[in-house]
Every structure is written in structure tokens, then in C-alpha cells.
Amino acid sequence: MQDTTSIPMIEVNNLTKYYGEYPAIENLSFTVNKGEILGFLGPNAAGKTTTMRVLTGFMPPTSGSAKIAGFDVVDQSLEVRRRIGYLPETVPLYTEMSVTDYLDFMGQIRGMDKQWRRRRIDEVIGICRLGEYRSSLIGKLSKGFRQRVGIAQAILHEPEVLILDEPTIGIDPIQVVETRNLIKGLGGEHTIILSTHILPEVSMVCKRVIIIHEGQVVAVDKPENLSGRLRGSEHIEVDIRGPAAQVMTALRDIPGVQEVTRTDSGDVGSYDIETASGADLGEHISTLVHQRGWGLLRLQPIQMSLEEIFLSLTVTESDSA
Amino acid sequence: MKNTLSIAWKETRTYFVSPMAYIIMAVYAGLAAYYFVTSISGVLPEATIRGYIFPSTFIFTLLAPIITMRLLAEEQKMGTLELLMTSPVRDYEIVLGKFLAAMASLLSLLVPTVYLVILLTLFATPDMGPILSAYLGLVFFGMAALSVGLFASSLSGNQIVAAVLAMGILLILSIVDLTSSYAGGIFTELVLQISITTHLESFVRGVIDTHDLIYYVIFTTFMLFLTVRSLESRRWR
Ligand SMILES: Nc1ncnc2c1ncn2[C@@H]1O[C@H](COP(=O)(O)OP(=O)(O)O)[C@@H](O)[C@H]1O
Ligand SMILES: [Mg+2]
Numbered sequence: 001m002q003d004t005t006s007i008p009m010i011e012v013n014n015l016t017k018y019y020g021e022y023p024a025i026e027n028l029s030f031t032v033n034k035g036e037i038l039g040f041l042g043p044n045a046a047g048k049t050t051t052m053r054v055l056t057g058f059m060p061p062t063s064g065s066a067k068i069a070g071f072d073v074v075d076q077s078l079e080v081r082r083r084i085g086y087l088p089e090t091v092p093l094y095t096e097m098s099v100t101d102y103l104d105f106m107g108q109i110r111g112m113d114k115q116w117r118r119r120r121i122d123e124v125i126g127i128c129r130l131g132e133y134r135s136s137l138i139g140k141l142s143k144g145f146r147q148r149v150g151i152a153q154a155i156l157h158e159p160e161v162l163i164l165d166e167p168t169i170g171i172d173p174i175q176v177v178e179t180r181n182l183i184k185g186l187g188g189e190h191t192i193i194l195s196t197h198i199l200p201e202v203s204m205v206c207k208r209v210i211i212i213h214e215g216q217v218v219a220v221d222k223p224e225n226l227s228g229r230l231r232g233s234e235h236i237e238v239d240i241r242g243p244a245a246q247v248m249t250a251l252r253d254i255p256g257v258q259e260v261t262r263t264d265s266g267d268v269g270s271y272d273i274e275t276a277s278g279a280d281l282g283e284h285i286s287t288l289v290h291q292r293g294w295g296l297l298r299l300q301p302i303q304m305s306l307e308e309i310f311l312s313l314t315v316t317e318s319d320s321a
Numbered sequence: 322m323k324n325t326l327s328i329a330w331k332e333t334r335t336y337f338v339s340p341m342a343y344i345i346m347a348v349y350a351g352l353a354a355y356y357f358v359t360s361i362s363g364v365l366p367e368a369t370i371r372g373y374i375f376p377s378t379f380i381f382t383l384l385a386p387i388i389t390m391r392l393l394a395e396e397q398k399m400g401t402l403e404l405l406m407t408s409p410v411r412d413y414e415i416v417l418g419k420f421l422a423a424m425a426s427l428l429s430l431l432v433p434t435v436y437l438v439i440l441l442t443l444f445a446t447p448d449m450g451p452i453l454s455a456y457l458g459l460v461f462f463g464m465a466a467l468s469v470g471l472f473a474s475s476l477s478g479n480q481i482v483a484a485v486l487a488m489g490i491l492l493i494l495s496i497v498d499l500t501s502s503y504a505g506g507i508f509t510e511l512v513l514q515i516s517i518t519t520h521l522e523s524f525v526r527g528v529i530d531t532h533d534l535i536y537y538v539i540f541t542t543f544m545l546f547l548t549v550r551s552l553e554s555r556r557w558r
Binding site: 056088 | 323324327328331334335338339399400401402403404408409410411556
């Protein structure tokens with residue numbers, strides 16, 4: 001542990017925001033220390049964007065308070081805004097401007113002088129690998145490159161705190177990997193809060209995760225622990241032609257199989273096989289079926305969808321709460 | 322102030338690289354020339370530019386909202402307002418910057434009409450005083466019209482809605498003086514004072530009345546103030 005980790009850069013205290021009668025976030029409290037990358041994980045409509053909009057001073061909270069670098073987001077909004085870099089979820093950019101003109105403008109309104117702007121624009125264009133596109137119109141760039149421009153403007157003025165709202169949403173897989181590495185590289189220097197609804201993303205990028213659901217914190221943990229908690233088992237679905245009772249017993253006897261349930265009967269039976277995580281029994285099952293002279297009509301490993309993961313997570317957490 | 326100028330400069334550049342700038346300029350130049358030629362083709366032509374100054378109020382009622390409609394509506398629609406409002410820029414700096422850019426656009430409309438003045442000096446010896454004061458009046462009138470347009474643009478994320486709304490407000494403010502004869506008593510005077518066109522008349526006659534200047538300045542300041550409040554209220558939604 002470094003010394004710097006004990007300096008709180010973002011302090012959120014009982015933050016609540018109502019849209020009319022509807023509470024988007026309720027009594028949110030957490031702290032992010034200097035140099036930390038905090039993952040803000042939650043399904044759609046959990047309140048991630050709302051929280052970030054309050055932190056950036058875009059909208060005031062209904063109650064509670066938040067401080068960034070010691071400044072209150074409502075009473076000292078301007079001081080807060082000087083110290084943050086923000087990438088909104090929709091990556092809003094001036095499409096009729098070129099990349100460098102846009103960055104220059106953003107630098108100006110962040111109070112950067114001409115020399116500083118010139119130096120930093122070159123730097124961030126390098127960091128975000130926008131070199132080839134520096135004079136392209138933003139409107140002509142692909143979604144992934146726009147995302148990079150969005151990140152470039154957020155880090156341009158070397159802000160102490162970076163607030164990134166779903167920075168990898170809607171871009172292609174290769175660019176997702178690049179963007180994650182980019183963000184990872186920014187930690188340490190900057191304090192980062194990054195929202196996402198993708199579980200693996202937080203394990204790849206963040207050291208600590210806050211999970212929110214329906215506007216409330218349901219878990220705070222290290223990503224390793226979270227994935228461990230979630231990835232208890234895996235499922236395989238198979239359709240096998242053969243005598244049901246014998247098939248069931250045979251499947252249950254395979255080492256690593258935890259549970260077999262028959263979901264459809266008849267000549268061809270469908271079975272749901274629950275296995276230990278990482279067991280990877282597909283080949284094993286097909287050999288078995290073959291040896292017994294049955295017919296294997298379908299074999300499909302089932303990955304838990306994010307929604308299910310969240311469901312299981314939020315259910316267990318709120319049950320225990 | 323620096324922020325205001327940065328925003329003004331950015332908007333001015335955006336405006337002048339768009340074809341809209343030149344379409345509007347051509348439309349205004351064409352109409353001004355038409356009214357000018359008509360006015361000096363009479364039996365006893367006067368060497369003045371009144372011919373196109375008065376119709377300009379109506380033309381500006383239509384063109385000013387087109388100049389301003391983009392300025393805040395587009396930012397709301399594209400979401401760029403979120404980045405602007407989370408930058409260390411005060412709301413009034415945003416509004417002033419946009420307004421200055423709109424003024425630059427409006428002034429650019431007047432540039433080609435200088436040609437008409439030159440024509441006039443070639444064929445006659447016009448009195449330059451009223452010409453200059455008429456231009457000054459038109460600039461002040463345009464300033465007021467733009468402030469209405471900017472306010473309308475802050476109310477909607479839809480440029481067309483913003484433009485039509487501004488045209489409506491300006492139209493009402495320009496023709497309200499027509500009701501003066503029906504109003505009677507104190508209302509006659511009130512209606513004449515409110516109208517944004519009546520204050521242009523003395524400028525065209527060559528008289529710069531501080532009372533008219535003050536009217537336009539207060540009118541504009543008030544509209545810009547409303548625009549700032551409208552932006553601020555976005556934070557509270
Ligand atoms: N401007 C708004 N007005 C009314 N309701 C809103 C507004 N923004 C978000 N909401 C609602 O608040 C909840 C949280 O939204 P949001 O913060 O955007 O969640 P997330 O970013 O986690 O998807 C959602 O139910 C959403 O519909
Ligand atoms: Mg969101």
C-alpha cells in the first residue's frame with residue numbers, strides 16, 4: 001500500500017437525487033482515494049449516470065453531499081469543475097470541428113494557456129492514438145475514435161479526478177480492449193471513477209468495485225472476490241436420445257457434475273447439467289454418450305448473462321442486508 | 322471574459338464554415354437591393370437608404386432566429402451542453418459568448434449592403450448622418466432580435482421550434498404598436514414603448530436618442546438574463 005491511498009479525493013455522503021417523485025439514487029455513500037480506479041458497477045437505470053452528473057456539478061443532489069478534492073460539488077462547483085475530467089455516457093462532441101480544434105477549444109474553456117494546450121494536445125493525441133485523425137472532422141470518425149476523442153478531452157487539462165461514464169459502451173471489441181488498457185494506464189496519476197454494466201470490465205480495470213442497484217449500494221469489494229462469488233457454477237444443456245433414467249445416472253456420475261435436471265422428456269430428453277466452474281465437460285459428455293450408443297443431438301454450454309449475474313448478486317446481497 | 326471570447330470565437334468559426342452563413346447573407350443582400358432599387362425608382366427619388374432599413378426590421382425578424390436557433394438548442398440535443406456546463410465556465414459566460422457570435426453573424430449581413438451606400442454616393446450626394454445613424458439603429462434592433470432568438474434557443478432542444486418561437490415573439494413585439502390607436506390612454510404610450518420597431522424611427526431620421534438606445538440595451542440585457550436563468554434551470558431538472 002502506498003501512502004497516497006489514504007487521501008480521499010472523492011467523498012460521497014448520503015447522496016440522494018429525486019427526479020420528481022422518483023428516487024434515482026438514495027443515500028449513496030462511498031470514498032475514492034487518490035490514485036485509485038473505482039468501478040461503479042450496476043445494471044441499466046441503477047443510477048450510475050445520475051451519480052456522475054451530481055459529482056460533476058451538472059445537477060445538484062436532492063440531499064446529501066459530495067466533495068471532490070475537498071471541494072463541495074454544490075457550493076464550490078467551479079473549483080470542482082476545474083479539477084475534473086468528464087466523459088459523459090453519450091460522448092457528446094462538436095461534430096463539425098476537427099479533432100485538434102475541438103481539443104484546443106476544450107483546453108481554452110478549462111483555462112489552459114496556449115503553450116500548455118499545444119503541449120498537451122500533442123500528448124493526448126499520442127496517448128489516445130489519434131495521430132492520423134488530428135485534422136479530421138469529428139463527425140466523420142467512427143464511434144471508437146470518437147470515444148478516444150472523448151477520453152482525450154477528459155484528460156487534456158491533467159485533472160486530478162476523472163469521471164468516465166460507461167467508457168466502453170457501443171464500441172467494437174478490439175477498441176474496447178485498447179480503451180481499457182488506456183484507462184488502466186491513467187490510474188495512479190489520476191483518481192478515476194468509471195461506471196459500467198459489464199462485470200468483466202471492472203475486474204480488468206479496477207482495484208475496487210461498488211455495485212449499485214436501484215439507486216443503492218449493494219456491495220463494495222475487490223473485483224477478484226466478486227467474480228469468485230458469482231462464478232460458483234456453470235451450466236451445459238444437452239439433448240440426448242436414450243433411456244432417461246440411465247442417461248441421468250450416467251451424467252451424474254461424471255466427475256465435476258454437480259446437478260442434472262431433465263427439462264424435457266420424450267424420445268429425446270433435454271438435460272441441464274450444472275458443473276463446477278471451469279470443469280469444461282463437453283468432450284467428456286460426448287464421449288460418454290457415444291460409448292453408450294445413445295444419440296447426442298445438442299450440446300450447449302450456457303453462460304450466465306449479465307442480467308442473471310446481477311439478479312443473483314443483488315438478490316443475495318439484499319437478502320443478507 | 323476569456324471563456325466568453327473562446328466560446329464566441331468557436332461559434333463564429335462554426336457559423337462561417339457553414340453554408341447557412343452565406344445563404345442568409347445572400348438572402349438579405351438580395352432583399353435589401355430589391356427594396357433599395359424600388360425606393361429610388363420613384364418620380365422624386367430621395368438619396369436615402371430608408372428604402373431598405375424599414376423592411377429590414379421584418380427581414381431580421383425572420384433571419385435573426387435562424388442565426389440563433391442552433392446556438393443553444395443544438396448543444397442540448399447533442400448533449401454537448403453537459404460538457405460545457407461541467408467545465409469551469411459560468412453560465413453567463415456561455416450565454417454572452419454565444420450572443421457575441423450571433424452579433425458577429427448579424428454584422429456580416431450588413432457588410433454587403435455597404436455597396437448600396439457606395440452606389441448612392443456615386444449618383445447623388447446623400448446626407449451621411451442619417452445613413453450612419455440608421456445603420457446604428459439597425460444594429461441595435463438586430464441585437465434585440467438576436468437576444469430573443471437566443472432565449473428561444475435555450476428553451477428547446479429543437480432548432481425549428483426555437484426559430485419559430487423566436488419569430489413569433491418578435492412578430493408580436495414588432496406589430497404591437499399597430500394596436501396603439503385602439504389601446505387608448507396610458508396604454509397607447511405603453512404599447513408604443515414596448516414595440517421594438519418604434520424605437521428605430523428616430524435613428525432613421527438621423528436622430529440618436531439615448532432613450533431609444535437605452536430601450537434596446539435594457540431589452541437585450543433582460544432577454545440574456547432570462548437565457549441565463551433558463552440554462553441554470555436545466556441543472557435543476
Ligand atoms: N432526467 C431524468 N428525468 C427523469 N428520470 C431520469 C432522468 N435521468 C435518469 N432518470 C431515471 O433515473 C434512473 C437512473 O438513471 P441513470 O442514472 O441514467 O442510470 P444508469 O446510468 O445506471 O443507467 C432511471 O430509472 C432513469 O429512468
Ligand atoms: Mg447511464
